[in-house]
Structures are given as C-alpha cells and as structure tokens.
Amino acid sequence: MKKRKFTNLWWIGKITLILSLFILNSCDLFKIKGTDEDEEENPTVAEVDGQKLKKSELESLPTKGLSKADSSGIINRYIQSWIKKQLMIREAGKSMSFDEAELNRKLLDYKYALMVYEFEKAYLEDNIKDSIPxxxxxxxxxxxKENFGLKEIIVRCNFLKMDKSSNQNPTLERLLTRPEGAEKENINEIALKFASNFYLEDSTWVRFGDIILNTPLADHPNKVGLVRNNKLIKVDDERYIYYFRILEYKLQDQIxxxxxxxxxxxxxxxxxxxxxxxxxxxxxxxxxxxxxxxxxxxx
Structure with a gap:
C-alpha cells in the first residue's frame, strides 16, 4: 500500500502541543527550525522566549490569489495565533512540572495512534464503496423501522408563492385542486414563469416546518390540524399568496x-x-x- 501523508489536523495539533511542552524541559534534545539559516534570507517574524517564527513558515498559508489586504490579514492572524500558543506553552511550563519520560511516552502514543488511523483510513478508502444498494x-x-419514529411532521407537497397581483392565481388554484399528477406540466409552467418561490418535488418527503418557514404558517399553533384537514392550504400576507397542496403526510411518532x-x-x-x-x-x-x-x- 502506498504511504499517505498525515493530514488529520486534530492529531497534528496534539502532537505539536506535546512537542512544544517537551521542548520546554529538554531544549538540548531539539533544534528549532531555522536556527542555522541565514537571518537575511529567512528572517524571524515573531519571537517568544527564544522560540522563533520564521518567514519561510508563512509560505504555506493559503494567500495565493488574494488581495494584499486579505493576504496580510491571514498572515497577521496566523502570527497572533502562534504568539498566543507560545505564551500558553510558556505559562504551562511555569505553572506545572512535566515528567519528560511521560511526555515522550504520550508523544509516541499520539504518533502511533496517528499512524494506525491513517493506515486504517487509507485501507477503507481502497476497500469500501461509499454507496449502499x-x-x-x-x-x-x-x-x-420502529426505531425511526418521527419527531416532527413530514409531507409530500407542492408549494408556490405568488404575487397577489398575478392574474394566474385563479388558474393555479383551480389546477391545485385536481388529482395529483393531472396538471403537473401546467403547474410547473406557472411556477417557472410567475412564482416568487416554489417547491414541486412530488416524490420527495420533506419536513413540514422547512416548507412553511418564512410564510404566515410558520407560527401556526395547530400544524397537525392543518395537514389533517386540508388538501390545499391558502394563506396570504400584505404582498403574497402562499399555496400548499398536501399530497401525503406523516405525523410525530409515526413511522x-x-x-x-x-x-x-x-x-x-x-x-x-x-x-x-x-x-x-x-x-x-x-x-x-x-x-x-x-x-x-x-x-
């Protein structure tokens, strides 16, 4: 199997923290990146207690194609984040004593866990399909099916939001009283040409609360009664008429x-x-x- 790059940011953050804490108590074991580089070619952009952030470390930031102002904003936020992290590490070193052997053990645990995670992830990507028949x-x-009881009303429905001044409203209302599918093409045509908003996916079940959002029905106190007792619901506000044709519904606790x-x-x-x-x-x-x-x- 090909080796994969470790890309899990959560694990990388953990490893970075452990490495940084380990450095506090054993600086002689590590050399900070850039200490041997020419300062003129790779200048320091920030420093906290001898820990240096080099300009070269900013090159991987996603600034390509951005304006100068946006690019500078990203760089400045990164620098501030780096400084805060170093200050937290310093404060942790002042406030607590750390066992170097224990830190090293934890570092190895994180490393090995990350290796196994990436190996398993790559294996799954190569051996499992994302689709289920x-x-x-x-x-x-x-x-x-008994484990999927509904917590809210769901419906199959048609929804159209029409301007009150539209001369298509009487025709649309008549079409919506016809049996399901009988006038589908005519309803679609009116929706495309005249509706301010619409939803006509007959075969798709949706949450009733999503369909009535931003309409006069959103705060209706008896939504169960609405879907039970009305095949066609018509409400309006100052500017629009809202049509809801309920084709089928399921209530809370139903399957x-x-x-x-x-x-x-x-x-x-x-x-x-x-x-x-x-x-x-x-x-x-x-x-x-x-x-x-x-x-x-x-x-």
Whole structure:
C-alpha cells in the first residue's frame, strides 16, 4: 500500500502541543527550525522566549490569489495565533512540572495512534464503496423501522408563492385542486414563469416546518390540524399568496417512509461495514503474525 501523508489536523495539533511542552524541559534534545539559516534570507517574524517564527513558515498559508489586504490579514492572524500558543506553552511550563519520560511516552502514543488511523483510513478508502444498494437499505428499514419514529411532521407537497397581483392565481388554484399528477406540466409552467418561490418535488418527503418557514404558517399553533384537514392550504400576507397542496403526510411518532430515512440508514450501514472491515483487517494481520512467530507473549 502506498504511504499517505498525515493530514488529520486534530492529531497534528496534539502532537505539536506535546512537542512544544517537551521542548520546554529538554531544549538540548531539539533544534528549532531555522536556527542555522541565514537571518537575511529567512528572517524571524515573531519571537517568544527564544522560540522563533520564521518567514519561510508563512509560505504555506493559503494567500495565493488574494488581495494584499486579505493576504496580510491571514498572515497577521496566523502570527497572533502562534504568539498566543507560545505564551500558553510558556505559562504551562511555569505553572506545572512535566515528567519528560511521560511526555515522550504520550508523544509516541499520539504518533502511533496517528499512524494506525491513517493506515486504517487509507485501507477503507481502497476497500469500501461509499454507496449502499437500496436493497440493503430496504432490508435494514424493514427490520428496524420502529426505531425511526418521527419527531416532527413530514409531507409530500407542492408549494408556490405568488404575487397577489398575478392574474394566474385563479388558474393555479383551480389546477391545485385536481388529482395529483393531472396538471403537473401546467403547474410547473406557472411556477417557472410567475412564482416568487416554489417547491414541486412530488416524490420527495420533506419536513413540514422547512416548507412553511418564512410564510404566515410558520407560527401556526395547530400544524397537525392543518395537514389533517386540508388538501390545499391558502394563506396570504400584505404582498403574497402562499399555496400548499398536501399530497401525503406523516405525523410525530409515526413511522416515516424509507425514502425519508434512506440517507440515515446508508450512514448506519456504511459505519457497520467500516467497523467490520477494520476488525477483519486487524484479525488478518494478527493471524499472519502468529503464523510467522512475529511476536511473543511472556508469562
């Protein structure tokens, strides 16, 4: 397997902190980057108690293509962040005593954990697909549907926001009373030409709260009654008329259709596959080492 660069910023931050703390108590073990470089070619841009930030270390900052002002802003923020970090390290060194052996052990633990993390991550990228077949999603849904009880109302619906002055409103209202799908092309045409906003994805389940957001229905006290008792909801404000055609709905605590939870199920199944794959990898490596007598266990 090709070696991968370590890119996990969280781990890198941890390792940086441990290294910095270790330097406080054992400066003779490390040489700070840039101490042997020509100051004129690579000048110091900031310094805290002998710890120097060199100009060359700023070259990797994402300033390419930015204006001079934006570039300077990024550089200045980085310098300030570096200074604050060094001051915190100094304060930690003043306030606490650190065991060098313990710090070194922790540093190695972080290093090895990062190596294993990157190895497992690369292995998963090479051996697992990001998509789950719908058949697997359906099977999991059927076996676990009771675990997906809704916490809010979801609907299949049509929504159109029309200017009150539009002469298309009577026609649209008549079309929206027809059976689902009967006047789809005509409704779409009106939406594209005249609506200020619209949502016409008949087959997609959405949260009712998302659809009525920024409309007069947002603060309605009885949303359950709204969807139960109305196939077509029409409300207005000073400027607009809002049309909501409710095609189908599910209430709180009811079981949602598989289409609404398929992304959630896909994530669950992907995570299960990842866990299984890593467990199999660990077992394979262990058994291979056992067969080759590559480790010993002492009594």
């Amino acid at each position: 719908f058949e697997e999603i359906q099977k999991y849904y059927e076996a676990n 949602p259709p598989v289409e609404f939870v398929k992304n959630e199920i896909s994530k669950i199944l992907l995570n299960k596959k990842r866990v299984t794959l890593i467990e199999e990898l660990q077992k394979e490596i262990y058994n291979r080492a056992l067969e080759n007598n590559e480790f010993k266990i002492y009594e």
